[in-house]
Amino acid sequence: MARRDRPLKVVRSKPQTHKEVLEELRKRQSDRNKPAQSPPKPIQPNPSLKAAMPKVRRPVKTEKVLKQVKANIQEQKDTVHSPKKLCIGTIFPDCGKLGEQWLDLQLRYIKATTKNFHHVSLVQNGSKISSFFSNNTEVIRPLGQRNAKNSQAHTVGLNGLHAHFIKHQANYDHFLFIDMDAFPIRKNWYDILVKKLGNNWELAIALRCENLETRLHSSILFATKPCLQHLKWGVHKVGVDLIGKSESDVNLMSHQTKRRKQSYVLLRSNQYQIHPLLCGVYYDLFYHHGCGSGRQFNMRSRPYWGHIVPQKFDVMGSIDKLMEDPNEFIGKLAGWHRSEYPQV
Amino acid sequence: MKSGKLLVGSIFPDTSKWSRLWLRMQLRYLKATTRTEFDHISVLQDGDPDSFSNESEVVLSSRGGGGSVAHMRGLKLLKDHFMRVKDEYEFFLFLDMDAFPIKNNWLSLLDDRLAGQWDLATILRPENLECRFHSSVIFCRLKALEKLDWKIGEVGHDLKGGKENDLHILPYQEELSTRVLPLLKSNKHLVHPLLCSVYWDMFYHHSCGSGRKFRMRSSQYWGHMMPKETPPAAFIDEIMADSNTFIKKLTGWTEHTHVPEE
Numbered sequence: 309m310a311r312r313d314r315p316l317k318v319v320r321s322k323p324q325t326h327k328e329v330l331e332e333l334r335k336r337q338s339d340r341n342k343p344a345q346s347p348p349k350p351i352q353p354n355p356s357l358k359a360a361m362p363k364v365r366r367p368v369k370t371e372k373v374l375k376q377v378k379a380n381i382q383e384q385k386d387t388v389h390s391p392k393k394l395c396i397g398t399i400f401p402d403c404g405k406l407g408e409q410w411l412d413l414q415l416r417y418i419k420a421t422t423k424n425f426h427h428v429s430l431v432q433n434g435s436k437i438s439s440f441f442s443n444n445t446e447v448i449r450p451l452g453q454r455n456a457k458n459s460q461a462h463t464v465g466l467n468g469l470h471a472h473f474i475k476h477q478a479n480y481d482h483f484l485f486i487d488m489d490a491f492p493i494r495k496n497w498y499d500i501l502v503k504k505l506g507n508n509w510e511l512a513i514a515l516r517c518e519n520l521e522t523r524l525h526s527s528i529l530f531a532t533k534p535c536l537q538h539l540k541w542g543v544h545k546v547g548v549d550l551i552g553k554s555e556s557d558v559n560l561m562s563h564q565t566k567r568r569k570q571s572y573v574l575l576r577s578n579q580y581q582i583h584p585l586l587c588g589v590y591y592d593l594f595y596h597h598g599c600g601s602g603r604q605f606n607m608r609s610r611p612y613w614g615h616i617v618p619q620k621f622d623v624m625g626s627i628d629k630l631m632e633d634p635n636e637f638i639g640k641l642a643g644w645h646r647s648e649y650p651q652v
Numbered sequence: 653m654k655s656g657k658l659l660v661g662s663i664f665p666d667t668s669k670w671s672r673l674w675l676r677m678q679l680r681y682l683k684a685t686t687r688t689e690f691d692h693i694s695v696l697q698d699g700d701p702d703s704f705s706n707e708s709e710v711v712l713s714s715r716g717g718g719g720s721v722a723h724m725r726g727l728k729l730l731k732d733h734f735m736r737v738k739d740e741y742e743f744f745l746f747l748d749m750d751a752f753p754i755k756n757n758w759l760s761l762l763d764d765r766l767a768g769q770w771d772l773a774t775i776l777r778p779e780n781l782e783c784r785f786h787s788s789v790i791f792c793r794l795k796a797l798e799k800l801d802w803k804i805g806e807v808g809h810d811l812k813g814g815k816e817n818d819l820h821i822l823p824y825q826e827e828l829s830t831r832v833l834p835l836l837k838s839n840k841h842l843v844h845p846l847l848c849s850v851y852w853d854m855f856y857h858h859s860c861g862s863g864r865k866f867r868m869r870s871s872q873y874w875g876h877m878m879p880k881e882t883p884p885a886a887f888i889d890e891i892m893a894d895s896n897t898f899i900k901k902l903t904g905w906t907e908h909t910h911v912p913e914e
Contacts, residue, residue, distance in 0.1 A: 517776075551833060568813060571813070573812065575778060577845065581840050591877075615761060615853065616838065616905035616906055617905065643842075644877040644878075
């Protein structure tokens with residue numbers, strides 16, 4: 309029932325003739341029948357009439373509409389492939405729950421710190437891609453060697469991301485290879501890093517001296533477009549580590565020696581440490597958890613730090629703590645500029 | 653050789669207030685953390701050696717030169733002295749004036765770790781982008797002491813790819829580099845990326861301990877996060893006022909020795 313305080317709905321299934329409508333139509337008809345003396349005044353829509361008139365559904369498949377639909381599709385395509393400053397690529401072992409948690413946290417931090425980016429996930433194993441992955445990131449698959457393990461698998465993943473970046477390089481200025489348990493944590497990190505690189509360095513990459521490593525570590529690798537073509541990884545002997553032991557692992561061969569001078573290293577910068585190796589902040593711009601897959605803690609320098617931390621470490625417990633309150637967790641570890649770390 | 657005895661040597665630029673305060677601090681911590689008998693020798697680069705300390709044997713270094721040159725001369729003088737009395741000691745420790753051990757029973761822990769694998773332990777400061785071993789702390793036995801020498805010159809490239817040209821330890825920087833156990837920064841809490849450092853949870857090194865202007869290789873590198881006004885003197889005041897509280901704040905991994913005030 310229509311009442312004064314509850315007016316009729318505007319949209320009705322059937323047209324309804326109204327007294328006022330009939331009067332208006334009669335008036336218009338008489339106006340049209342009169343001889344033209346002056347240019348007809350534009351008809352002002354009567355609000356009450358407009359409210360009373362039913363909305364007419366236009367036929368969908370007119371030529372005009374089809375044109376519009378085509379234009380919309382093109383616009384969507386253009387949006388996906390429009391030039392972006394930064395392409396970010398991450399390797400995930402699979403689309404499991406832990407991978408989803410890391411992807412979620414990584415994307416939250418990237419969105420809170422980065423203006424213009426596109427995100428790609430290289431999923432190494434598993435036949436199905438979860439809806440969380442497909443809804444939030446562009447998923448790509450590795451090029452062959454799906455059964456590779458450990459360092460070899462990491463190299464396959466890096467090479468897969470690299471191939472993707474090369475293919476789409478025209479759309480971007482910079483490329484970030486980043487482990488699934490790593491992400492930028494500082495507002496404006498991109499501008500800070502690009503300014504630091506200037507014309508002297510072509511990439512920025514983590515260096516984990518705290519793990520006695522001399523090799524550049526691709527957990528965080530920020531590359532300029534010109535250097536993309538040079539990047540090359542392998543699992544090789546790098547040399548000796550800081551305590552004189554043989555060091556053999558994923559090696560960014562292109563930059564370990566030959567282009568080393570063009571590589572800007574990102575060193576650990578935690579203001580506060582909960583572990584000398586895990587939960588690291590690098591250059592006050594990136595966080596890297598370490599052992600993010602939940603694997604057993606067995607890093608190279610474990611015995612070196614044996615006198616200050618236990619040989620066993622509850623990796624999953626530390627991941628839970630991070631996930632529970634990342635703002636507080638990372639804010640405390642990074643520490644130097646609390647207001648510069650975003651709340652996610 | 654007297655079993656277990658340690659000889660500690662340290663270099664001081666002059667007999668100023670800062671030098672005296674650091675010497676007192678160093679001796680306090682050595683006494684509180686060293687479980688073996690030790691003697692202390694100070695190389696004084698300038699000033700009257702007789703008025704400097706009655707707890708440390710004081711040797712006057714020849715004058716002239718500054719910075720790295722003076723440091724090298726001091727280290728060589730210390731080594732010469734160590735070699736003259738080598739038969740009386742088993743262990744040797746070179747320390748910058750603003751460096752000292754902070755962990756109880758440090759000598760035993762460190763010597764056990766070296767245990768035939770490494771000849772000496774010394775500081776490595778990647779946080780200052782350095783690839784050279786840093787002579788602010790060197791711990792060794794006689795076998796390594798005999799080989800020790802120092803040189804000022806090109807070491808190679810620092811971590812940013814620039815030339816590194818400074819005082820370094822021979823022959824351990826090159827031929828014998830795999831015989832060195834580097835002591836890395838281990839602060840649980842940092843007040844500065846370069847100053848007030850704890851190494852391997854065992855030694856404290858203040859840096860710029862003379863109160864000189866802060867000017868280190870990596871200042872620019874850390875420019876986006878370091879406090880713009882870096883106050884070495886303020887940190888010196890803080891540690892001198894209450895070293896136990898200050899050092900406890902920086903370490904924190906394990907329980908550290910409470911060092912009685914004088």
